[in-house]
Amino acid sequence: MASNTLIEVRVSPAAHLTALMSEASVVQGLTLSEVAFTTQVSVRVAPGSAGYDAVAAATGVGLPEKVGQVAGEASSASVLWLGPDEFLVTAPEDSSLVSTLETALGGNPGQVVDLSANRSVLELSGAKAPLVLRKSCPADLHPRVFGVNQAITTSLANVPVLLWRTGEESWRIMPRASFTEHTVHWLIDAMTEFASDPVD
Amino acid sequence: MMLIDCPHCGPRNENEFSYGGEAHVAYPENPAELTDKEWSRYLFYRGNKKGIFAERWVHAGGCRKWFNALRDTVSYEFLAVYGAGEAQPQIDTLQGGTR
Numbered sequence: 001m002a003s004n005t006l007i008e009v010r011v012s013p014a015a016h017l018t019a020l021m022s023e024a025s026v027v028q029g030l031t032l033s034e035v036a037f038t039t040q041v042s043v044r045v046a047p048g049s050a051g052y053d054a055v056a057a058a059t060g061v062g063l064p065e066k067v068g069q070v071a072g073e074a075s076s077a078s079v080l081w082l083g084p085d086e087f088l089v090t091a092p093e094d095s096s097l098v099s100t101l102e103t104a105l106g107g108n109p110g111q112v113v114d115l116s117a118n119r120s121v122l123e124l125s126g127a128k129a130p131l132v133l134r135k136s137c138p139a140d141l142h143p144r145v146f147g148v149n150q151a152i153t154t155s156l157a158n159v160p161v162l163l164w165r166t167g168e169e170s171w172r173i174m175p176r177a178s179f180t181e182h183t184v185h186w187l188i189d190a191m192t193e194f195a196s197d198p199v200d
Numbered sequence: 201m202m203l204i205d206c207p208h209c210g211p212r213n214e215n216e217f218s219y220g221g222e223a224h225v226a227y228p229e230n231p232a233e234l235t236d237k238e239w240s241r242y243l244f245y246r247g248n249k250k251g252i253f254a255e256r257w258v259h260a261g262g263c264r265k266w267f268n269a270l271r272d273t274v275s276y277e278f279l280a281v282y283g284a285g286e287a288q289p290q291i292d293t294l295q296g297g298t299r
Contacts, residue, residue, distance in 0.1 A: 067209045083263035083265060084208055084263065084265065086263070138201070138216070139213070152209070153261065153262045153263070154262070155215070155216065160261055
């Protein structure tokens with residue numbers, strides 16, 4: 001019981017915005033919500049090293065090899081490519097993930113750091129989600145370039161985010177936790193126009 | 201908007217990048233033996249070429265890696281990108297520009 005005390009009182013970065021986000025979810029099928037308390041672990045290992053092979057085996061889904069790639073699916077453990085030697089392992093809440101990866105890396109050069117509280121996870125879904133994102137994301141979001149289950153580091157509303165297309169019409173936006181409020185308000189503002197019918 | 205070809209991430213918007221000044225400025229072999237004048241030359245003096253210039257860039261809003269680029273300072277056109285530490289490509293052997 002005592003070990004769970006912090007878990008009972010913790011608050012996710014967008015918890016106070018839940019009502020606002022559900023109000024803003026539009027008839028047309030645009031919804032914004034938070035995926036709270038995911039586990040996120042930063043891994044830095046150089047490709048070709050022993051540590052890379054060990055960590056790749058420990059994640060269960062390998063490590064992505066180039067920009068945009070994601071190993072695994074958002075519903076379970078998955079790994080995002082952040083740089084040639086930098087990865088973000090994410091999973092629904094999993095307290096054993098950090099120690100598993102740390103054990104796998106062992107004494108090899110590299111690092112495994114628990115960054116679960118570093119980024120908040122927002123989920124925007126609906127057919128018009130790309131139109132909302134395109135209002136301030138400079139990256140190419142065309143389906144020809146940005147396929148399902150791809151993720152990149154870019155910016156949205158002038159803050160750095162990880163943008164992850166988790167499904168045909170669903171996108172995960174991961175800003176730093178302190179930018180959550182700004183990002184949510186910006187997204188709600190950007191979604192508003194889709195509440196009314198288009199004017200011919 | 202200008203696109204810059206990151207060697208790791210491909211073409212991205214210029215606002216994700218930061219400029220790092222002239223490339224291929226070698227660190228002195230024995231800094232302690234330099235005179236103040238030579239040291240200041242190393243620290244502060246850089247080329248300001250009109251035309252094709254080798255520069256360092258960092259993809260700060262993406263993979264956070266440094267790389268080198270050949271850029272025409274007149275037209276802003278990026279003629280080549282190459283890895284940090286690699287030799288400068290010969291521009292006359294390149295097949296055209298990027299954009």
